[in-house]
Amino acid sequence: MRIRSMRIGDFNAMYKVWKRAGLDLNGIADERYEAGEMLRINPKTCFVAVEKGVVGTIFGVYNGRRAWIHHLAVDPAMQGKGVGTALLRRAENALKGEGARKVLLFVNHTNRKVKSFYMKQGYEEPNEAVWMRKVLA
Numbered sequence: 001m002r003i004r005s006m007r008i009g010d011f012n013a014m015y016k017v018w019k020r021a022g023l024d025l026n027g028i029a030d031e032r033y034e035a036g037e038m039l040r041i042n043p044k045t046c047f048v049a050v051e052k053g054v055v056g057t058i059f060g061v062y063n064g065r066r067a068w069i070h071h072l073a074v075d076p077a078m079q080g081k082g083v084g085t086a087l088l089r090r091a092e093n094a095l096k097g098e099g100a101r102k103v104l105l106f107v108n109h110t111n112r113k114v115k116s117f118y119m120k121q122g123y124e125e126p127n128e129a130v131w132m133r134k135v136l137a
Contacts, residue, residue, distance in 0.1 A: 001055065001083060003090050006046040008036050013054035014071075021073040035059070038070065045094040049074070049083045056083045060091035060103075067100035088121055 006014075011032055018025055025031055038059045039046055045067075049056030055078045059070040069091060074083045092103060105123065115125070 001049055001051040001078075001081075001086075003047050003049050003086055005043070006039060006048045006057065006059075008039055010048050010054055010057075011035055014048065014057045014073075017054055017057055017075050018071060018073050020075055023071060023073055042098075045091055045098060047087055047090050047094075049078075049087055051078070056087050058087040058091045060095045062095050062098050062100045064099075067095040067098075067103045069103060069105040072105075084117060085121065 014035070015025075015028060015031060018031075026034070038061055042059070042061045045060030045062060047058050047060075048054045056072075056074040058072045061068045061070060069088070072084060072087060072091075074087075095103060119125075
């Protein structure tokens with residue numbers, strides 16, 4: 001398994017991994033658009049794990065103030081083999097190289113099983129946070 005920079009040409013394979021991994025997704029057109037924008041803005045901090053095709057993904061995004069992890073997903077057949085940890089470390093190091101000092105991520109209520117993975121990686125659940133959103137499009 002190797003980790004390399006993500007390319008928009010990886011999208012179809014990435015989307016399949018996201019579906020198999022159980023991510024809560026928008027429609028495919030929205031996901032394709034958002035992936036393209038994240039790659040355009042953060043080309044040095046988004047990665048895929050490859051072993052006979054894409055088996056894992058991570059978007060590291062940085063806006064100059066905060067860094068976020070999006071769509072860390074590993075094909076279920078590859079889970080428990082260090083792929084997620086390797087992707088997370090690679091993105092964290094790349095984000096740090098871009099100047100990020102803090103990394104945030106969001107765990108959807110439908111995917112709470114991943115909380116223990118993130119806690120093992122040193123992430124914590126801040127008590128003061130309330131997540132809100134507004135859909136603009």
